[in-house]
Amino acid sequence: MNALSYNTERAQLHIPEYGRNVQNMINYAKQIEDRDERNLAARAIIDVMGQLNPHLRDVEDYTHKLWTHLYIMSNFEIDVDSPYDIPEPETLRERPQSMNYPRNTSRYGHFGHYAEKMIKEAATIKDEEEKTYMTELLANLLKKNYLVFHTKNVENSAITSHLRELSKGELQLDDVNQLKSTNTILKSVGVVPKKTFKKHKSKKRRK
Template sequence: MEYNTERTHLNMPEYGRIIQQLVERCKELATKEERNEMAIAIVDFMGQRNPQLRDEENYKHKLWDHLYILASHDLDVDSPYPFPTMEELQEKPKKMDYPKLQGDFKFYGKSILQLIEMAIKLEPGDEKDALIQVIANNMKKSYNVYNKEHVQDEVIFRHLKDLSQNRLDLTVLDSLEKSKIYYATNRNNKNTGRNQQNQNNQNKRRNFQNNKNRN
């Protein structure tokens, strides 16, 4: 009986013992042509055993890298991709830069900052004014959800001014309720609700009539 402790080390256990043994056999082949042919077959087999890798970008490149790792970085074949070095594999990934929001405004989210930048780049006019008002309305919704309290419009105006570094200013408005965007949004919401209620009433009448006909 052969115990796992007596077998060769599995460099990548997720591929299993069979593929590890195939790689070891490939290394022992006498000619490079034979090794190349078997290496291609092994990579194809690895892809079949791990179909989820096909959803990843450059999955073929990754499979060849894994083949080289399985061979303990000692495999003389012609790879379509450069094999990774030990240094590259041991190198720690670079730390990701997370978006930073100014001050205590994290609850507004990154999308608000992106919209603010878009509004800043627009030329003065109705389109820019409309976008600024949309931003302010969304900021108000985000603030109310995060803080669980009603916020005065002047607070939103001040935050918008701070986030845009004084480049967007709605202080000329008394409130968001006086903006065209607010009225348009609420009118659409009311119409949508009214249409939905009418549809529900029609469905109820239709169901009632159908039940009556059956009886």
């Protein structure tokens, strides 16, 4: 009886997405002595790789990527005539440079950096009509951001107070009724307001 072969006992796959059969095909193609026959085998393997990963067709220059994968899976040992430059192993092993992410600080995290930045810009508006419009707009934005962050009610007076503070007294909403209701805001952002239900004691059924 032949002993079973387990994947844990086999060589590790360079790119597991293609499966062990494709890896075995590449290993076999490496050993073909006739160059023309080896080239034909390589192109046939490329076709199979493309069929197994049709999503690569959406990638720009996907054929180039398939040939790169072929070289990687052959451990860069297959000698074939590729339509592209043979990739250097060192370049593929290079780690991408770390990106610098902007670190913006907000006085009130629940309002957000951009909301506070908009308030500072609006505070410099000279046209009174435009300034009044922006005051109401930003007050509702602050309330929405607060509710999304906390998902609980907030006093309108607290929102107008924060708006006045962040604008250094330049933006003042005199009528708090201009702020949208909590339920309206929560529904607009896809949050269902919590309803209160009265608890009823269940009556035991008489036999």
